[in-house]
Amino acid sequence: xxxxxxxSPARPAxxxxxxxxxxxxxxxxxxxxxxxxxxxxxxxxxxxxxxxPSAVLHALGDWVxxxxxxxQTYSGHWLRDALASALRVFGGFALASLLGILAGVAIxxxxxxxxxxxxxxxxxxxxxxxxxxxxxxxxxxxxxKPAIFLVFxxxxxxxxxxxxxxVKTVDHNLVRAGAMMGANGRQMLTDIVLxxxxxxxxxxxxxxxxxxxxxxxxxxxxxxKSGLGYVLWDSYYFLRYDIVxxxxxxxxxxxxxxxxxxxxxMARTLHWQQTTTVQGRAG
Amino acid sequence: xxxxxxxxxxxxxxxxxxxxxxxxxDNINLDIEANDFVCLLGPSGCGKSTLxxxxxxxxxxxxxxxxxxxKQVERPGSDxxxxxxxPTLMPWLxxxxxxxxxxxxxxxxxxxxxxxxxEFIDLVGLRGFEHHHPSEMSGGMNQRVGIARALLMNxxxxxxxxxxxxxDAQTKLEMQEELVAIWQKRRCTIVFVTHSVDEALVLxxxxxxxxxxxxxxxxxxxxxxxxxxxxxxxxxNDAKRHILALIREESTRLAQAS
Ligand SMILES: Nc1ncnc2c1ncn2[C@@H]1O[C@H](COP(=O)(O)OP(=O)(O)OP(=O)(O)O)[C@@H](O)[C@H]1O
Ligand SMILES: [Mg+2]
Numbered sequence: 001x002x003x004x005x006x007x008s009p010a011r012p013a014x015x016x017x018x019x020x021x022x023x024x025x026x027x028x029x030x031x032x033x034x035x036x037x038x039x040x041x042x043x044x045x046x047x048x049x050x051x052x053p054s055a056v057l058h059a060l061g062d063w064v065x066x067x068x069x070x071x072q073t074y075s076g077h078w079l080r081d082a083l084a085s086a087l088r089v090f091g092g093f094a095l096a097s098l099l100g101i102l103a104g105v106a107i108x109x110x111x112x113x114x115x116x117x118x119x120x121x122x123x124x125x126x127x128x129x130x131x132x133x134x135x136x137x138x139x140x141x142x143x144x145k146p147a148i149f150l151v152f153x154x155x156x157x158x159x160x161x162x163x164x165x166x167v168k169t170v171d172h173n174l175v176r177a178g179a180m181m182g183a184n185g186r187q188m189l190t191d192i193v194l195x196x197x198x199x200x201x202x203x204x205x206x207x208x209x210x211x212x213x214x215x216x217x218x219x220x221x222x223x224x225k226s227g228l229g230y231v232l233w234d235s236y237y238f239l240r241y242d243i244v245x246x247x248x249x250x251x252x253x254x255x256x257x258x259x260x261x262x263x264x265x266m267a268r269t270l271h272w273q274q275t276t277t278v279q280g281r282a283g
Numbered sequence: 284x285x286x287x288x289x290x291x292x293x294x295x296x297x298x299x300x301x302x303x304x305x306x307x308x309d310n311i312n313l314d315i316e317a318n319d320f321v322c323l324l325g326p327s328g329c330g331k332s333t334l335x336x337x338x339x340x341x342x343x344x345x346x347x348x349x350x351x352x353x354k355q356v357e358r359p360g361s362d363x364x365x366x367x368x369x370p371t372l373m374p375w376l377x378x379x380x381x382x383x384x385x386x387x388x389x390x391x392x393x394x395x396x397x398x399x400x401x402e403f404i405d406l407v408g409l410r411g412f413e414h415h416h417p418s419e420m421s422g423g424m425n426q427r428v429g430i431a432r433a434l435l436m437n438x439x440x441x442x443x444x445x446x447x448x449x450x451d452a453q454t455k456l457e458m459q460e461e462l463v464a465i466w467q468k469r470r471c472t473i474v475f476v477t478h479s480v481d482e483a484l485v486l487x488x489x490x491x492x493x494x495x496x497x498x499x500x501x502x503x504x505x506x507x508x509x510x511x512x513x514x515x516x517x518x519x520n521d522a523k524r525h526i527l528a529l530i531r532e533e534s535t536r537l538a539q540a541s
Contacts, residue, residue: 173371176341181385181436182361191388195375272375272416 051242060246063231071243074231082250085216085227088144089258092151093212097205100156104163104201109193121160129153129215137223147219147227154215155208162204166197199273202266209262213255228254284353286440286472287315287338292347294333307333309497311347315474315489317439320466322483323476324526325493326533331476332368334498335442338474339365351440361385364433368444368476370425372417372432378424379404379413382431403431406461423450427458434465443475447482459485463510480526484519485512492529501529 033053039045040052047055059071066076074081103121106113129150136146170193178192220229228247235243294308307330315321323331336342337349340359349356351363359365372381380387383400391399404413407427417425426449433441447455463486466473477483483490484506492501504526508518 171371173367173369174373176339176359177365177367177371177373178388179341179359180339180361180363180365181388181432183388187388191384192373195373198375270375272418 048239049241051245055242056245056249059240059242060249063243063246071240071246074235074243078250081226081228081231082254085213085220085229085251086254088147088151088216088219088224088227089209089212091144092148092216093155093209095148096152096155096208096212097159099152100159100204100208101163101201104160104204105167105189105194105197107160108164108167108197109189118164121157125157125161129211130218133219133222136219142223142225144224146223147216150215150219150223151212154211158207158211159201159204162200162207163197166200166204167193169200170196199270202262202270206259206262206266209258210255213251213258217251285314286317286319286352287313287474288348288350289313289315289334289338290348290350292334292337292344292349294330294337294342295345306497308337308344309499311498311500313491313500313503315472317472318470319489320463320473320487321475321489321491322487323474323491323493324478324480324483324530325498326495326530327478329493329496330498331478331493332444335365335444335474335476338440339363339442341365361436362438363440363442364436364438366426366429366433366441366443366446368446368448370417370422370429372425372428374417377414377416378409378420378428381417381428382435384432385436400431400435403435406434406465407431408457423454426450430458430462437469438471440472440474443473445476445478447477460511462486467510480523480530481514484508484522484526485514490522490526492526494533501533 037052037054040047040050040055051059060078062068062070063074063076063081064078069075103113103117107118107121108114132150132153133146136149140146140149174192174196175188178188183191216227217229217232220227221233224230228251232244232247232251235241235247289311292308292311293306296305296307298305311334323334325331333342337344338351338356340356340363373384376384379397379400382403383391383396386396386399401413404410407430409424409427409431412420412424417428420428426446430443430446433443447458450458459482462473475483475486477486488505488507490504490506492504493499494501504522506522508516508522512519
């Protein structure tokens with residue numbers, strides 16, 4: 001009896017904390033934005049150097065919807081710019097995923113590929129993708145291609161490394177079980193090793209999609225004349241820091257969305273994993 | 284010709300990290316006749332799993348010959364079904380897909396695969412769980428999937444490595460009876476590793492007692508008590524006394540040696 005009366009008053013308090021849990025993650029960003037807005041309006045810095053959040057939002061709004069042309073030539077062109085960047089990300093990422101998984105599985109599975117292919121790739125890996133920009137421009141000119149090449153370089157190695165790791169760490173006993181049931185070499189790869197390595201491969205893909213966005217933007221600052229990175233760099237020349245910030249926000253948002261998409265695909269593909277590992281993280 | 288012939292099997296694991304060799308199996312000679320139900324009995328670490336792995340083709344003996352149906356064992360194959368000490372199921376496949384995996388590898392159509400696998404789902408009492416993944420089932424249920432998977436291949440030799448260790452007493456009894464029934468119906472050759480004397484005596488018609496590492500064969504006891512076996516009968520207890528004496532002798536010999 002005592003235990004019942006002891007427990008029941010705790011429950012509404014518990015619900016209250018539950019309700020706050022959703023909000024508490026908003027507290028820090030809200031305070032930051034409010035502080036920033038107050039600081040920008042106080043006039044300690046010229047508004048051109050530190051635009052207020054409201055001004056950034058205004059610029060972003062006009063960039064997207066083109067209602068009053070505050071963003072001048074960019075007004076209403078956000079979708080075009082975002083699409084240009086997204087296509088480069090997608091192109092480079094798709095290419096990197098395909099080749100990264102193929103090379104990674106080959107290296108992880110076969111001694112021959114490990115000996116012949118891996119040393120070269122591991123030597124190329126520490127070279128920052130950005131340092132390829134001069135060569136990329138000479139080889140591909142100023143257009144989509146150097147950007148896709150750069151994205152590819154940034155996304156390839158995470159996929160490669162994780163695919164190698166995934167294949168190398170496949171439970172030895174699963175391979176034995178497969179052999180016991182009569183799997184031939186090809187079936188061993190497609191029906192046992194590849195599915196077993198998928199969690200690791202997906203981890204690589206998620207790192208890669210982040211690199212892909214970083215490198216698209218970098219490439220667009222230097223080697224391409226369109227996309228979000230180009231807008232960012234171009235507005236910097238015109239001292240339009242509100243647009244610079246709007247571009248940064250757009251990139252962050254799109255990168256976040258790509259990761260969410262990938263995570264959704266992963267949750268569907270790896271539904272067989274312990275629910276705590278996939279869905280527990282998804283929250 | 285025996286179904287399984289082990290000739291002078293020696294297995295040495297070279298421990299590179301510690302820079303020494305570990306003699307695990309020391310000159311094993313054993314003939315297992317077709318339709319024998321052999322129980323391999325021995326203390327932990329004496330090389331029971333290693334011997335099973337050599338018959339399965341997972342490991343090569345350092346020296347000696349392993350013949351199954353007169354043919355030298357070179358690699359694993361579906362003529363020898365293995366039930367592993369751990370369930371070792373494909374975690375991305377459901378119970379029924381795990382059981383039917385052998386058929387999938389052979390290119391059998393899905394409908395027929397499922398049809399044949401359902402028979403084994405029923406056999407191991409997992410109806411209702413056929414579409415569960417290994418992570419959604421208990422250890423004992425997974426072990427039963429592993430057993431069904433080996434049986435479905437209809438192998439001439441079944442190698443089982445302490446398959447019932449993870450089961451509760453009740454399920455273990457049921458599975459032991461079921462296994463004996465399957466063996467009587469199919470007339471396949473079973474090599475069953477255990478370290479329970481009672482289990483060996485309930486199941487086997489030949490009980491092979493191994494020594495502590497390095498594993499040698501202490502004695503192979505034929506035990507033809509009719510089934511179902513009465514574990515309280517004098518014959519059962521005589522055999523049990525004999526085997527326990529072998530094991531005890533072994534441990535006193537070891538105690539004197541040290
Ligand atoms: N791959 C390996 N490399 C090195 N040593 C090994 C390897 N596999 C087994 N051993 C050694 O061989 C010995 C026998 O191992 P094994 O697994 O065959 O024992 P077991 O009789 O099955 O024991 P248990 O009843 O505990 O399962 C052990 O001492 C073990 O350390
Ligand atoms: Mg063992």
